[in-house]
Amino acid sequence: MAAPAPPTTHLAHELRETLGRVVRRLRAEPGPPIPLLSVIGLLDREGPASVSELAATQRMRPQSMAQTVKELEAAGLVSRRPDPADGRRAIVELTPAGRTTIRDSRAAREDWLSTTLDDQLDAGERAELRRALALLDRIAGA
């Protein structure tokens, strides 16, 4: 007979611990902080978006995202233009410098995480991780 599954409280505990370990490992790498990379990566892939939209996709408060966008703007990586259809909204988009930053870092393989995922995991494991991210997003959305 198969071994019984460990209780879910164990999984919860291990998830909390692993999350902490990975986030700290990521932060230990030099380069732009995680939230900044997430946002410019998102803008590169999905195109311009408002602050509220960015906040929603990251499940972050709009006030917090405003800070992040302000930092990116100060660094010259994104710019804002008013939404012609709605004076309240501002559309955030990558500047050429921002696009260069995110693409160069990928092309030059300066991205520690990408490199490590390639080195430490095989193709099947990467696919497995991809599927698990969908599960984690389901948890995040609950």
Added chain:
Amino acid sequence: MAAPAPPTTHLAHELRETLGRVVRRLRAEPGPPIPLLSVIGLLDREGPASVSELAATQRMRPQSMAQTVKELEAAGLVSRRPDPADGRRAIVELTPAGRTTIRDSRAAREDWLSTTLDDQLDAGERAELRRALALLDRIAGA
């Protein structure tokens, strides 16, 4: 023929985003902060440990773990006693209150994460997540 795997840079990007979303979702829940829960959960499962040992399992600096342990001690959830064999070391262990706290929160299902993992994922998906955590720990260890 099978669809080609998306480039690893996409996986890296999605991993960063998902990690952020889950951590923020977890933090939004009332109750003890993640690092505190991790430590008392670990002590409950593995038994007493020194500050350095706790720091190593969490891949955290000993100075940072000292802060966490200080908070737990102030809250009366852990206590310290000198290691009889090595005067430099202090052994951290759960107090009865600490043990009650971690176990009650589980028994009473006050633990949002455990409950959500049970509600949102089926047994196969939880097993899949468990395997993925091992992959993430490999990344964290690299």
Added chain:
DNA sequence: TATTGTTATACTCTATAACTATA
């Protein structure tokens, strides 16, 4: 009134630097 966004402020988490005490 509701929505979009911002600024001010504070708290959590974790790091580095500098130190003490014991081995």
Added chain:
DNA sequence: TATAGTTATAGAGTATAACAATA
């Protein structure tokens, strides 16, 4: 000298509260 631990300090990341402007 090396190791275990601490305190002081700083910085990143994010939240709540209060506000202005537009719909």
